[in-house]
Amino acid sequence: MARVLVVDDAVFMRKMVSDALTKQGHEVIGEASNGAEAITQYQALSPDVTTLDITMPEKDGVAALREIVGIDPSARVIMCSALGQESKVLEAVKAGAKDFVVKPFQPERLAQAVEKALA
């Protein structure tokens, strides 16, 4: 079981990700709707795993990832992206993301990514 921070600007996606994680036995300890909030929440909560949407207002997922990894080099972050954002995904993996899931995703794929990040 992992303590997870879920970051997405769409309340619907946060609900979907949170529901899937809860069903898989994880605990969602916090949610954030943009990159700046994600960083604040990360520092306050020290989650085991963070899911991070790429396209967000204020500060996008890749910029937030860089700051989170700067604060905690062992951070376990999974990126969520829509189709057509391959270059951003590549950038994120290079910047230290542990895995990525492409939306729309199946709950099993998310479970797999969390397991991989925890390994």
Add this chain to the structure above:
Amino acid sequence: MTTQEALIFLATSTSQAAADAMRVFAPEDVGAGPVSVVVPGREPFEGLSVPAVMTSISYTEGAGGNFFAMPLTAARKLAEAMIGMPSDGVGDELSELELSAVGEAMNQMMAAAAASTSATLDLEVDIDPPQVVVATTHKELGIGFQGDTRTTTAVISVFGEPCMLAQLIPPGFTMRLTQTRRNAPAPSIEPEDEQIVAAVRGVPLRVWAELGRTRLPSAQVAGLGDGAIVDLDRAADDPVDLFVNGSRFATGRLVVDGDDWAVRIEEIFEHPEVPITTGGNP
């Protein structure tokens, strides 16, 4: 290929990709309908019923973009299907969760549409973050025209209600398409060569993609341990090389296809480079 044909070709492939993306959320209730080129000066969404939810994305370069408008009644049914419970919105209003669900479906659809345009044109099409609005009048559904940009529309039905995808296509895109198609005539084959061609077509070839390479002194290679980082000669956003049986024959971009890596070809060399040998200069 004429400009008109190019516009229809692009609009058709884009609308199919968009409909496929929408089917993920409503597998039985999405249909791709007719495609047409809008007469300059006309608004593409004139005939659509309001209120409607509209999402739009702009291409970061050029005056292009995609717009998708869906009547509120269809949006509500889609939200119900996505959330998995009856609507909690009142009258013409969608609840925050409903609007977020519909916005997410439309955004994923627009990303898929842009990715398809990019693949069809063999051109990187970057998009700005999508905007979602609820329009109560046709005026708010207005797109407007800019210069030589052409507009196409495609009807996509969602839960039996006609929704509409409009694509603003900059002249550069159509030009690229008419030229690419003209430069690639189907190869003609003499009948007597057909057997040879058939045999050759079955030969398996080794195809691989190369991310980058480097040269290291042997002592350094011998000293590499688990977790060591080896820098390669490419930047993260450089194209990758595609090799067939040792010849570099194309360059492309790494893309994600489902859960797998794939390569979208950017340029095929007319004269592939000669095979490289192990240890040769890159």
